[in-house]
Amino acid sequence: MRKRIIYSICGVVAAGVVLFGIYAWHPEIAPVTPPDNSQFSAETIAKGKMLAAAGYCSTCHTAPGGQEYAGNYQMHTDFGTIYSSNITPDPETGIGNWSEAAFIRAMRTGVSRDGHHLLPAFPFEHFNKMTDDDIKAIYAYIMTSVPAVQQQKQENGIPFPLNIRFLQAGWKMLFADGSDFSEQADKSAQWNRGAYLAQGIAHCGACHTPRNALGGEQYDKMYQGAAIDGWIAPSLTTSSTSPLPWRQQDFYEYLRTGNSPFHGSAAGPMAPVVHHGLAALSDDDIKALSVYFADLAGNHTEDPATNPKLQAAIDAQHPMPDARINKGARLYASACAACHFSGNKLKKGRPLLALGSAVHLDDPANLVNVILDGVRRDQGIQGVVMPGFRKRLSDEDIAAISEYLRQSAGEQPWPQLQQRVSEIRLQPRFEH
Template identity: 50%
Template sequence: MIKHILVSAAILALLAAGAFAVYAYHPAMEEVATGTQQAFDDDAVERGRVIAAAGYCASCHTAVGGEPWAGNYPMETDFGTVYSTNITPDPESGIGAWSAQAFKRAMQDGVDREGRHLFPAFPYNHFTLMSDQDVDDVYAYIMSEVAPARSTQKDNELPFPLDQRILQAGWKLLFVDSGRYEKDPQQSDEWNRGAYLVEGVTHCGACHTPRNALGAEIDSEHFDGATIDRWTAPALNGSNAAAIRWTARDFSEYLKHGGTRAHGVAAGPMGPVVHAGLRELPDSDLQAIGTYLAAQNDDIRTGEEPAQIIAASLAKGQPKKSYRQDQGERLYVTACASCHYNSEQIELGRPDLGVNSATRLDQPDNLIHVILDGVGNQEGLPGIVMPGFRSALDDQEVAAIAAYLRRTRTDRTPWPDLGDTVSAIRAH
């Protein structure tokens, strides 16, 4: 009897393994003969340029100081470092020998030309939603406009067995919903266009949605906010921490210019999303993104008008005459208030620190990053910078300013262990 059970269990296991092997197997695809110039339509190439910008391909596929698109950009994941690959048209070290079909399989199924599973540090779980036409256009752009560059691929730093690509097939089975975007007929065309862009090529959820222990975005916590490179990517839904509710217009303005008056500016990892990416999209697409995102948080905080909230924040923000008593307040007045001086009219370039998300989030990380390193010209609003205070202030002083702003400008609970957090972020 026991023998029978064991034999049947073994057969079942073999069948399952066989089925998995069939599922996991993908054939290699033919190389495109080198030297064959493929011809592409100019319009397709131009459309591809815009879509590739909106997918930040170049940001992730270019190492600091490296050739554009030639890979080796290190992506630090919870499991180890994965290096992006060379996707220039170089036939040996890049994707010059990849057919349009092989490229499409990589984008939509996360499988490379030789049939190996790609790691989800490459956000193919979002790109799978892209239409065939958009993927073909990106291919046309890369093959005709990106300069071929040779490179030597760095080895990923992943522990065994996580480095085994075959395991990725299991990960896909669990977490990836392959397939093109399907319109929701209940919603407007604009909403659908926004959803297509946000969930697909621009993959906002890759940073703004928390991940589970296996590194997959958690569907039930879509846009609840997450940590990336020790920054907080704030929630983009009803739990967003900003004092003033984001409207469709705020979202599209922020994504076009890198900041809005009633919110903050796009610093840290959000900088390239705007400046190397979304800014290329036509206004109609940015509006569609705004419409889709605003619909995610429509039901909250409809009471007060932005003008009232800003006025109340400004009133709270006036340093007291006795400011010399409190170290945080004294440092704020001398280091920050000359620019963040709470005038009646908040200026676009100088966010009011009471309404800015950085002072209101559950983690102080974004505020600390900005105090230490400022906001560079490639981040936030173009042509406007904030200097950093890394060498002028020590950890305890940065912590004192952060604690002061939190206490006097927001109704949120104090941040614990601020001093330690500042030193960890300084070292990061």
């Protein structure tokens, strides 16, 4: 009897292994000679260029100081270091001998031309939401317009057994959303266009949606905020901790210019999203994105100018009466206030720090990162930069300033702040 049970368990397991093998195995797609470029129309190539920008392909596929699309951009994940692939049309080290079908399969299912599984650091689960036509346009753009560069991909630094490519199939089965994009009939065409862009090519959720312990996006918590590259991508939903609610205009302004006077500027990993990615999209597309996100954030329309929190933030700029004895207030007054004091009203383009998510999030990472490394010319409002204080302020100083800003914005102190500052200082810097 016992033996029979064991045999049948073994049988079920063996059948499972075989079925998983069939599921996990993907054939190689034969290499082709590079396609004849005259087969693509100028219009298709232009659309592909726009979509490649909106998908930040070059942000992830270009190493700092390296050649565009040639890969080896380093990504630090909880599972180890991952290097992106060379996706220039070089036939040996890039995707020059990939057929359109091989490219579509990779973008939809995360399987390389030779059949090996790709890691989800490549956001194929989002690109999967695109139409075939849009994916083909990106293929046309890369094949015709990106210069071929010969450069071998570096081996990923992922430890055994996570580095077994085959097991990726199991991960996909469990966590990847393989469904096509579906329009929501009860929403406007503009909303649906925004949803299509956000869920697909612009993959906002890859950073803003929390992940489970194995790195799978938690789709029931879409856009509710997550840690990414040492930063926090804040919640974009009704659970946002922003003092003033995000309205459609606010999303539009932030996504178009990188700055919302009622919220803040796009720094860190959000800077290239706005300035290199969304910059390629038309105004109509940015409006569509803002309609979609305004809906998820609760469709607020109240005028922020009459919100008492705005006046409170203006008042918070005035140093507390005990400025001379409070170290944070004193350091803030000497190192920061010259740039961050806007008088008795809101200045165009200069967000009040007390309104920014950096001081309201549960984790001080964004605030500390900004103090350490500043805000570059291409990240904030045009022409103005914020210097980095990495070399000039100690962990204790940064903790004191952060504590002071947190308190004047009306929030409870961050626990173990100085220790957090030390950790954040040591983490790999986000570069781009």
